[in-house]
Amino acid sequence: MKKILIQLDGDAQASVFDRVVAVDAGAEEIFSHCGVKPEQVEALVHGAIFTRHPNDLKDTAIFVGGSDAALGEEILAAALKAMLPKFGLRVSILLDPNGANTTAAAAVLAARKHLDLKRTNALVLGGTGPVGQRVVRLLAREGAQVRVGSRHVGRAQAVCLKIESLVPNAQLEAVCTDSSVDLAGALHEQTLVVAAGAAGINLLPLDVRLACVKLKVAIDLNAVPPVGIEGVEPTDKAKEREDMIVYGALGVGGTKMKIHRAAVARLFESNDQTLDAEEVYGIGLALK
Amino acid sequence: MKKILIQLDGDAQASVFDRVVAVDAGAEEIFSHCGVKPEQVEALVHGAIFTRHPNDLKDTAIFVGGSDAALGEEILAAALKAMLPKFGLRVSILLDPNGANTTAAAAVLAARKHLDLKRTNALVLGGTGPVGQRVVRLLAREGAQVRVGSRHVGRAQAVCLKIESLVPNAQLEAVCTDSSVDLAGALHEQTLVVAAGAAGINLLPLDVRLACVKLKVAIDLNAVPPVGIEGVEPTDKAKEREDMIVYGALGVGGTKMKIHRAAVARLFESNDQTLDAEEVYGIGLALK
Amino acid sequence: MKKILIQLDGDAQASVFDRVVAVDAGAEEIFSHCGVKPEQVEALVHGAIFTRHPNDLKDTAIFVGGSDAALGEEILAAALKAMLPKFGLRVSILLDPNGANTTAAAAVLAARKHLDLKRTNALVLGGTGPVGQRVVRLLAREGAQVRVGSRHVGRAQAVCLKIESLVPNAQLEAVCTDSSVDLAGALHEQTLVVAAGAAGINLLPLDVRLACVKLKVAIDLNAVPPVGIEGVEPTDKAKEREDMIVYGALGVGGTKMKIHRAAVARLFESNDQTLDAEEVYGIGLALK
Numbered sequence A, B, C: 001m002k003k004i005l006i007q008l009d010g011d012a013q014a015s016v017f018d019r020v021v022a023v024d025a026g027a028e029e030i031f032s033h034c035g036v037k038p039e040q041v042e043a044l045v046h047g048a049i050f051t052r053h054p055n056d057l058k059d060t061a062i063f064v065g066g067s068d069a070a071l072g073e074e075i076l077a078a079a080l081k082a083m084l085p086k087f088g089l090r091v092s093i094l095l096d097p098n099g100a101n102t103t104a105a106a107a108v109l110a111a112r113k114h115l116d117l118k119r120t121n122a123l124v125l126g127g128t129g130p131v132g133q134r135v136v137r138l139l140a141r142e143g144a145q146v147r148v149g150s151r152h153v154g155r156a157q158a159v160c161l162k163i164e165s166l167v168p169n170a171q172l173e174a175v176c177t178d179s180s181v182d183l184a185g186a187l188h189e190q191t192l193v194v195a196a197g198a199a200g201i202n203l204l205p206l207d208v209r210l211a212c213v214k215l216k217v218a219i220d221l222n223a224v225p226p227v228g229i230e231g232v233e234p235t236d237k238a239k240e241r242e243d244m245i246v247y248g249a250l251g252v253g254g255t256k257m258k259i260h261r262a263a264v265a266r267l268f269e270s271n272d273q274t275l276d277a278e279e280v281y282g283i284g285l286a287l288k
Helices: A016-024 A038-049 A054-059 A069-082 A097-112 A130-141 A153-166 A180-187 A206-210 A249-267 A277-287 B016-024 B038-049 B054-059 B069-082 B097-112 B130-141 B153-166 B180-187 B206-210 B249-267 B277-287 C016-024 C038-049 C054-059 C069-082 C097-112 C130-141 C153-166 C180-187 C206-210 C249-267 C277-287
Strands: A004-008 A029-033 A060-064 A092-095 A121-125 A145-150 A171-176 A192-195 A217-220 A239-241 A244-247 B004-008 B029-033 B060-064 B092-095 B121-125 B145-150 B171-176 B192-195 B217-220 B239-241 B244-247 C004-008 C029-033 C060-064 C092-095 C121-125 C145-150 C171-176 C192-195 C217-220 C239-241 C244-247
Touching: A004 A016, A004 A038, A004 B016, A016 A029, A016 A249, A016 C004, A016 C029, A016 C038, A029 B016, A038 A060, A038 A069, A038 B016, A054 A060, A060 A069, A060 A249, A069 A092, A069 A097, A092 A249, A097 A130, A097 A192, A097 A217, A097 A249, A097 A277, A121 A130, A130 A145, A130 A153, A130 A171, A130 A192, A130 A277, A145 A153, A145 A180, A153 A171, A171 A180, A180 A206, A249 A277, B004 B016, B004 B038, B004 C016, B016 B029, B016 B249, B029 C016, B038 B060, B038 B069, B038 C016, B054 B060, B060 B069, B060 B249, B069 B092, B069 B097, B092 B249, B097 B130, B097 B192, B097 B217, B097 B249, B097 B277, B121 B130, B130 B145, B130 B153, B130 B171, B130 B192, B130 B277, B145 B153, B145 B180, B153 B171, B171 B180, B180 B206, B249 B277, C004 C016, C004 C038, C016 C029, C016 C249, C038 C060, C038 C069, C054 C060, C060 C069, C060 C249, C069 C092, C069 C097, C092 C249, C097 C130, C097 C192, C097 C217, C097 C249, C097 C277, C121 C130, C130 C145, C130 C153, C130 C171, C130 C192, C130 C277, C145 C153, C145 C180, C153 C171, C171 C180, C180 C206, C249 C277
Parallel strands: A004 A029, A004 A060, A060 A092, A121 A145, A121 A192, A145 A171, A192 A217, A217 A244, B004 B029, B004 B060, B060 B092, B121 B145, B121 B192, B145 B171, B192 B217, B217 B244, C004 C029, C004 C060, C060 C092, C121 C145, C121 C192, C145 C171, C192 C217, C217 C244
Antiparallel strands: A239 A244, B239 B244, C239 C244
16 A cells, blocks of 8 residues: 555645655655645545545545644644544545644753753743744643744734633743834843744844843744844854854754655544644654 | 556545555556546646557556546547557557446346346436436346436436446436336336435335335445435445345445456556446456 | 655646656655645645655655746745755655647757757757757757757847857857748757747648758657658657658657656755756766
8 A cells, every 4th residue: 555645735837845845754645635624624534534444544634734834734634534544434634834833842842851841931922923823832832831922912812712621730921022122121030032933133232131030041933134032143043142042044954854754744644633732742752 | 668548637625535545556657637628628638648659558558537427428538539549659548437337247147146137127326316217228238138227317317328328238228216106117128227316315115116026236335324224224235134135335335446446457468458437347258 | 664756736737747647757755746836835845855854755756747947946946935945844845737848858869869969050940848948958068059940030139049048158049930031040050959949830831841951850859740840740759851851740659758758866866956858868868
């Protein structure tokens, strides 16, 4: 039985990035679907679950990608709804639109090398975006106290409510990061800052960062200049700068790629997996 | 030479079902084209026939699928027109939009296990749809007397004319099946009933069926509740119920899948085949 | 590492022709993208260059096809712009929209078998089209004196200017070929004529050709009747007709296919190649 990966991508062109990773992770046949709409998913999933014996369904799997994370979540939900697990008729599925799950996992794994996350106070800048929300969620599960930063505190509050429903013991706080003063207040006493905002926006000026004496680790997930955390180079990887450990997007990228490949390979181990943020993070932990 | 299957599918997303079956049938490279329009077919077929030596064209083939059987037939016609058999420049082609040919073949093969088709009086409900027409055609070729049932007798008459032009000795009769009274009349004296209507429509109430004392075999090709023949379960496979042999859609499905795989594999045996209803049925007969 | 070829095609359906050739040339995974727009290319190229170690990028390559040569050139330009050669982050790329580069190379190679190109006076009919421009360019590089024929002499002049900027020592002349009188004048003293016009247009009547006593080689690249050079059959290959050596489109086609396959195979030898007209011609020369 050949290993078939069905790539469901909402973009006009299916991601070359995701498909190359799938090839290198061992998928033998990749069905790349672009422009996927949630209402098309049922027929695609039925094509996956009705064509092989249930014992062979571990060799068919689904990857949900695309640049729009919200659409990816809708596609995931439609796919799970179309499966018939009662009859053993389901296939494993990995969600990673825009690399959100693999990037968030790699960022938290980087922080974990230098900090005891249970005793960490973290600020996540761009905490309401797809990557940011997943960083918050993973840090909260690890027991960290997490501030969710956004220019619009209302949005940050909505994200806190959503994550509290997923992570019962989460210790979250919504903070406004609109001005330098807000930002300095939000960062005060924090030991970790992660910038997960949109590409090309400086979320944390150098002077504000240096003024925060307790800060130990700064991780910037934006590779496009200007970077998200001023003074961090994209290639920084556990680099010491100004008495902090810093990571740039490319510094985190190697781990992200390893997790991405391992998650695709994991899909073919059984037909009953749904790999979202926590499961992808777990795969990253097991790589050590 | 790698075995290349070119999937021509008129739907917005190419069928995952057809592509998985193609992989499992041994196609080594599958070119999946979705949203195919008849006017695009010539260039696609020329790409198939002008790229390999005629002696190697048996390793390139075309599968015409999609959910719209009429469009599939247009695509098939355009593909055949674009080939140049005089110069040995053609490739084999299989028509199976919506699984119509493989499903019809599996249904008639199921009936054939229990009945001498030459002496069979059959009623095909939903006989004007893509699957129904093919069931009528195959039964007629086997020498059965066939009633083509439709709520609109005019449509049934048109189908009879069409099939009579394909099968010279066909013994066909158009019947109206709009009311229970019509239905009881149409079913009277029949030994076989096949329901090939649209999904989710009960075409034959239980009391009407039980009132037909000569009926020996009932085959329902609709898996979506409510089933097409009341009292038949989708998983029924040569099951005895109320003194009849009954089949549900999933009961016929195993044979359908075997025929589908065998038909794709057959494509690569020579470059001169056109596999439509009769040829697909022949492949099913040879599987025994 | 599997050899991945990313097919970027601007047409509504990606070329089956190009994909079959890619399979037969040894590409192991082909990512076929249709309807490609220049603004989508950056993300696709980034997916190619950011997924494998620079040392492994020779196993990822790009093929730019489609029926619109101008769009293909835009896609090529966008792809080259998106690469990061400074960091070793690039992949090799082959341009061959509508087979323009491989066809032009095969035509000039055919002429070269019978003529010393340095001493050749050539007329290229349809010299402003994608194939014609490339024939002119390759002949000019080989040292031939080339007349660029067009019904609109202004267009021919524009092509001369463009090619002179690419080939500094080019000896070019724009000629009008609108009437038989013009054509006879343009052909006078020429030893080679190549017809590279649109399909189904007779560019050179038989009497005009026969009136040109110095003409030694006539190559017609149009296979669709009526042919571009009257009296030449599509299958002619170094055929003697009326004291000339003539080639039809199919007579040139065998060499074109060999060059096409060799060019795709060449892509996977290193990650730093851009294969346009001259490079493709060089590959053809090396085939001897």
